[in-house]
Amino acid sequence: MMTDPNAYYAGGLGVELYDLFTGGGLLTGDVEFYLDSARRSGGPILELGTGTGRVLIPLADAGHEVVGMDLSRLMLDRAAAKLRNRPELTSRARLVEGDMTSFDLEQRFALALVPARSYQHVVTPEGQRLALNCIRRHLIPGGHLILDLFDPNFELLFGNGSKAPPREAQHPRSGHLIRRTVVARHTDPYQQTVHEVLRFEEFDGAGNVVGSEETSWSLRWNLRQETAYLLELTGFEVIDLYSDFSGSPPDYGREQLWVARARQ
Ligand SMILES: C[S@@+](CC[C@H](N)C(=O)[O-])C[C@H]1O[C@@H](n2cnc3c(N)ncnc32)[C@H](O)[C@@H]1O
Structure with a gap:
Protein backbone atom coordinates (compact mmCIF):
# COMPACT_ATOMS: atom_id res chain seq x y z
CA MET A 1 0.00 0.00 0.00
CA PRO A 152 9.19 2.59 19.31
CA ASN A 153 6.92 1.23 22.03
CA PHE A 154 6.03 -2.17 20.63
CA GLU A 155 3.11 -2.74 23.00
CA LEU A 156 1.55 0.46 21.62
CA LEU A 157 2.47 -0.22 18.01
CA PHE A 158 1.30 -3.82 17.90
CA GLY A 159 -1.05 -4.12 20.89
CA ASN A 160 -4.73 -4.75 20.24
CA GLY A 161 -6.82 -1.59 20.42
CA SER A 162 -3.94 0.39 21.84
CA LYS A 163 -4.51 3.58 19.83
CA ALA A 164 -3.55 6.90 21.35
CA PRO A 165 -6.39 8.49 23.33
CA PRO A 166 -8.38 11.18 21.45
CA ARG A 167 -7.15 14.75 21.71
CA GLU A 168 -9.49 17.71 21.93
CA ALA A 169 -9.20 21.44 21.27
CA GLN A 170 -11.51 24.39 20.77
CA HIS A 171 -11.80 25.76 17.26
CA PRO A 172 -10.54 29.37 17.51
CA ARG A 173 -13.23 30.78 15.17
CA SER A 174 -16.39 28.74 15.81
CA GLY A 175 -15.62 27.93 19.44
CA HIS A 176 -16.72 24.35 18.63
CA LEU A 177 -15.05 21.39 20.28
CA ILE A 178 -12.78 19.52 17.85
CA ARG A 179 -11.89 15.93 18.68
CA ARG A 180 -9.09 14.11 16.86
CA THR A 181 -9.18 10.33 17.07
CA VAL A 182 -6.91 7.70 15.57
CA VAL A 183 -9.49 5.47 13.89
CA ALA A 184 -7.19 2.98 12.17
CA ARG A 185 -3.59 1.91 12.37
CA HIS A 186 -1.63 -0.26 10.00
CA THR A 187 1.77 -1.34 11.26
CA ASP A 188 4.32 -2.86 8.91
CA PRO A 189 7.04 -4.63 10.91
CA TYR A 190 9.10 -5.31 7.80
CA GLN A 191 9.27 -1.68 6.62
CA GLN A 192 9.25 -0.39 10.24
CA THR A 193 6.35 1.92 9.41
CA VAL A 194 3.11 2.85 11.06
CA HIS A 195 0.25 4.37 9.06
CA GLU A 196 -2.53 6.04 11.03
CA VAL A 197 -5.91 7.31 9.86
CA LEU A 198 -7.10 10.22 11.99
CA ARG A 199 -10.63 11.59 12.16
CA PHE A 200 -11.50 15.14 13.16
CA GLU A 201 -15.02 15.62 14.47
CA GLU A 202 -16.53 19.01 15.20
CA PHE A 203 -19.25 19.35 17.89
CA ASP A 204 -21.57 22.30 18.40
CA GLY A 205 -22.50 23.60 21.85
CA ALA A 206 -25.28 20.99 22.13
CA GLY A 207 -22.84 18.14 21.46
CA ASN A 208 -24.09 17.43 17.91
CA VAL A 209 -21.52 16.40 15.32
CA VAL A 210 -21.55 19.22 12.75
CA GLY A 211 -18.51 18.24 10.72
CA SER A 212 -16.10 15.40 10.20
CA GLU A 213 -13.03 14.79 8.06
CA GLU A 214 -10.34 12.14 7.81
CA THR A 215 -6.66 12.40 7.11
CA SER A 216 -3.58 10.23 7.65
CA TRP A 217 0.15 10.14 8.18
CA SER A 218 2.90 7.54 8.16
CA LEU A 219 6.06 7.38 10.18
CA ARG A 220 9.03 5.07 10.12
CA TRP A 221 10.32 4.00 13.51
C1 LIG B 1 5.17 17.11 13.03
S1 LIG B 1 5.33 18.43 11.89
C2 LIG B 1 6.61 19.37 12.70
C3 LIG B 1 6.48 20.86 12.47
C4 LIG B 1 7.38 21.72 13.35
N1 LIG B 1 8.79 21.39 13.20
C5 LIG B 1 7.00 21.56 14.81
O1 LIG B 1 7.85 21.11 15.59
O2 LIG B 1 5.86 21.87 15.16
C6 LIG B 1 6.17 17.64 10.56
C7 LIG B 1 6.50 18.56 9.40
O3 LIG B 1 7.48 17.92 8.59
C8 LIG B 1 7.18 18.21 7.23
N2 LIG B 1 7.86 17.22 6.39
C9 LIG B 1 7.57 15.90 6.27
N3 LIG B 1 8.42 15.31 5.41
C10 LIG B 1 9.27 16.28 4.99
C11 LIG B 1 10.38 16.29 4.09
N4 LIG B 1 10.77 15.20 3.43
N5 LIG B 1 11.03 17.45 3.90
C12 LIG B 1 10.64 18.59 4.53
N6 LIG B 1 9.59 18.64 5.38
C13 LIG B 1 8.92 17.50 5.61
C14 LIG B 1 5.66 18.18 7.17
O4 LIG B 1 5.17 18.85 6.04
C15 LIG B 1 5.31 18.86 8.50
O5 LIG B 1 5.15 20.24 8.35
Missing part, protein backbone atom coordinates in the same frame (compact mmCIF):
# COMPACT_ATOMS: atom_id res chain seq x y z
CA MET A 2 1.57 3.31 -1.11
CA THR A 3 0.08 6.27 0.75
CA ASP A 4 1.27 9.83 1.21
CA PRO A 5 3.13 9.85 4.54
CA ASN A 6 2.37 13.56 4.79
CA ALA A 7 -1.33 13.69 3.88
CA TYR A 8 -1.98 15.29 7.27
CA TYR A 9 0.01 18.38 6.26
CA ALA A 10 -1.63 18.77 2.85
CA GLY A 11 -4.68 20.73 4.03
CA GLY A 12 -7.85 20.60 6.09
CA LEU A 13 -8.06 20.71 9.86
CA GLY A 14 -4.67 18.96 10.21
CA VAL A 15 -3.03 22.13 8.90
CA GLU A 16 -5.54 24.69 10.20
CA LEU A 17 -5.41 23.41 13.78
CA TYR A 18 -1.85 22.05 13.75
CA ASP A 19 -0.63 24.19 16.65
CA LEU A 20 -3.56 23.22 18.87
CA PHE A 21 -2.86 19.51 18.47
CA THR A 22 0.93 19.60 18.78
CA GLY A 23 3.07 19.77 21.88
CA GLY A 24 2.62 18.45 25.40
CA GLY A 25 2.98 14.77 26.26
CA LEU A 26 6.39 13.46 25.26
CA LEU A 27 7.17 16.76 23.51
CA THR A 28 6.78 18.80 26.71
CA GLY A 29 9.52 21.41 26.94
CA ASP A 30 10.84 20.91 23.41
CA VAL A 31 10.77 24.58 22.37
CA GLU A 32 12.67 25.58 25.54
CA PHE A 33 15.20 22.81 24.84
CA TYR A 34 15.82 24.13 21.30
CA LEU A 35 16.07 27.72 22.58
CA ASP A 36 18.63 26.64 25.15
CA SER A 37 20.65 24.70 22.54
CA ALA A 38 20.53 27.68 20.16
CA ARG A 39 21.80 29.98 22.90
CA ARG A 40 24.85 27.74 23.24
CA SER A 41 25.53 27.07 19.54
CA GLY A 42 24.61 30.45 18.09
CA GLY A 43 23.30 30.72 14.55
CA PRO A 44 22.52 30.49 11.82
CA ILE A 45 20.02 27.70 12.48
CA LEU A 46 18.34 25.37 10.00
CA GLU A 47 15.05 23.72 10.89
CA LEU A 48 13.93 20.82 8.71
CA GLY A 49 10.18 20.22 8.63
CA THR A 50 9.52 23.64 10.11
CA GLY A 51 5.74 23.42 9.64
CA THR A 52 3.78 26.35 11.05
CA GLY A 53 6.84 27.83 12.75
CA ARG A 54 6.00 26.51 16.22
CA VAL A 55 9.77 26.25 16.89
CA LEU A 56 11.10 28.70 14.26
CA ILE A 57 9.22 31.78 15.53
CA PRO A 58 10.48 31.52 19.15
CA LEU A 59 14.03 31.03 17.78
CA ALA A 60 13.77 34.15 15.62
CA ASP A 61 12.15 35.95 18.54
CA ALA A 62 15.22 35.12 20.64
CA GLY A 63 17.40 36.89 18.06
CA HIS A 64 18.63 33.92 15.98
CA GLU A 65 18.90 33.81 12.22
CA VAL A 66 16.75 30.82 11.18
CA VAL A 67 15.92 29.10 7.91
CA GLY A 68 12.89 26.83 8.04
CA MET A 69 12.33 24.25 5.33
CA ASP A 70 9.18 22.24 4.74
CA LEU A 71 7.63 20.07 2.08
CA SER A 72 4.14 21.46 2.64
CA ARG A 73 3.26 24.79 1.06
CA LEU A 74 0.19 25.07 3.28
CA MET A 75 2.13 24.54 6.50
CA LEU A 76 4.65 27.18 5.35
CA ASP A 77 1.78 29.56 4.53
CA ARG A 78 0.72 29.40 8.16
CA ALA A 79 4.26 30.13 9.30
CA ALA A 80 4.43 33.03 6.83
CA ALA A 81 1.14 34.43 8.15
CA LYS A 82 2.57 34.44 11.68
CA LEU A 83 5.70 36.22 10.44
CA ARG A 84 3.56 38.87 8.71
CA ASN A 85 2.19 39.71 12.16
CA ARG A 86 5.77 39.99 13.47
CA PRO A 87 7.53 42.17 10.85
CA GLU A 88 10.49 42.69 13.20
CA LEU A 89 11.33 38.97 12.72
CA THR A 90 11.27 38.86 8.93
CA SER A 91 14.93 39.87 8.52
CA ARG A 92 15.98 36.86 10.66
CA ALA A 93 13.53 34.16 9.57
CA ARG A 94 13.43 32.67 6.08
CA LEU A 95 11.02 29.99 4.88
CA VAL A 96 11.90 27.61 2.09
CA GLU A 97 9.75 25.00 0.39
CA GLY A 98 11.84 21.88 -0.01
CA ASP A 99 12.47 18.25 0.79
CA MET A 100 14.90 17.38 3.58
CA THR A 101 16.12 14.37 1.57
CA SER A 102 17.36 16.56 -1.28
CA PHE A 103 18.22 20.23 -0.90
CA ASP A 104 21.03 22.70 -1.45
CA LEU A 105 20.70 26.05 0.27
CA GLU A 106 24.23 27.22 -0.50
CA GLN A 107 24.60 28.16 3.15
CA ARG A 108 26.19 26.53 6.21
CA PHE A 109 24.64 26.44 9.65
CA ALA A 110 25.90 26.15 13.22
CA LEU A 111 22.84 24.16 14.27
CA ALA A 112 20.30 21.97 12.46
CA LEU A 113 17.06 20.90 14.14
CA VAL A 114 14.55 18.26 13.14
CA PRO A 115 11.88 18.57 15.84
CA ALA A 116 8.65 16.70 16.51
CA ARG A 117 9.55 13.49 14.66
CA SER A 118 9.42 15.23 11.26
CA TYR A 119 12.33 13.06 10.14
CA GLN A 120 10.21 9.95 10.64
CA HIS A 121 7.82 11.07 7.91
CA VAL A 122 10.66 10.09 5.60
CA VAL A 123 9.56 6.48 5.51
CA THR A 124 12.43 4.72 3.75
CA PRO A 125 15.91 3.98 5.09
CA GLU A 126 17.38 5.38 1.85
CA GLY A 127 15.48 8.65 2.29
CA GLN A 128 16.50 8.92 5.91
CA ARG A 129 20.14 8.41 5.00
CA LEU A 130 19.93 11.01 2.20
CA ALA A 131 18.40 13.50 4.64
CA LEU A 132 21.24 13.10 7.15
CA ASN A 133 23.82 13.41 4.38
CA CYS A 134 22.17 16.62 3.14
CA ILE A 135 21.97 18.06 6.66
CA ARG A 136 25.61 17.16 7.30
CA ARG A 137 26.69 19.04 4.17
CA HIS A 138 24.86 22.14 5.42
CA LEU A 139 26.65 22.25 8.79
CA ILE A 140 29.90 24.01 9.56
CA PRO A 141 32.56 21.59 10.88
CA GLY A 142 31.68 20.99 14.51
CA GLY A 143 28.11 22.23 13.91
CA HIS A 144 25.35 20.45 15.83
CA LEU A 145 22.32 18.43 14.85
CA ILE A 146 19.36 17.83 17.17
CA LEU A 147 17.09 15.07 15.95
CA ASP A 148 13.89 14.21 17.81
CA LEU A 149 12.42 10.76 17.12
CA PHE A 150 10.00 8.58 19.03
CA ASP A 151 11.48 5.42 20.49
CA ASN A 222 14.04 3.94 14.18
CA LEU A 223 15.74 1.62 16.61
CA ARG A 224 18.29 3.32 18.80
CA GLN A 225 21.29 1.39 17.54
CA GLU A 226 20.18 1.86 13.93
CA THR A 227 20.10 5.64 14.42
CA ALA A 228 23.50 5.60 16.12
CA TYR A 229 25.00 3.73 13.16
CA LEU A 230 23.24 5.98 10.65
CA LEU A 231 24.58 9.11 12.32
CA GLU A 232 28.07 7.63 12.34
CA LEU A 233 27.78 6.60 8.68
CA THR A 234 26.70 10.09 7.60
CA GLY A 235 29.53 11.96 9.32
CA PHE A 236 28.20 12.70 12.79
CA GLU A 237 29.55 12.01 16.23
CA VAL A 238 26.87 11.42 18.85
CA ILE A 239 27.26 13.68 21.86
CA ASP A 240 24.09 12.97 23.84
CA LEU A 241 20.93 10.92 23.74
CA TYR A 242 17.99 11.78 25.99
CA SER A 243 14.53 10.32 26.45
CA ASP A 244 12.86 13.69 27.04
CA PHE A 245 13.47 17.43 26.92
CA SER A 246 14.60 17.60 30.56
CA GLY A 247 17.75 15.61 29.81
CA SER A 248 16.59 12.22 31.18
CA PRO A 249 18.73 9.23 30.13
CA PRO A 250 17.70 7.06 27.15
CA ASP A 251 14.65 4.92 27.87
CA TYR A 252 12.43 2.46 26.02
CA GLY A 253 9.27 3.84 24.44
CA ARG A 254 9.92 7.53 25.09
CA GLU A 255 11.71 10.09 22.88
CA GLN A 256 15.03 9.50 21.16
CA LEU A 257 16.46 13.00 21.39
CA TRP A 258 19.82 12.90 19.65
CA VAL A 259 22.46 15.60 19.89
CA ALA A 260 25.26 15.03 17.38
CA ARG A 261 28.21 16.97 16.03
CA ALA A 262 29.34 17.16 12.40
CA ARG A 263 32.77 15.54 12.26
CA GLN A 264 35.62 17.78 11.05
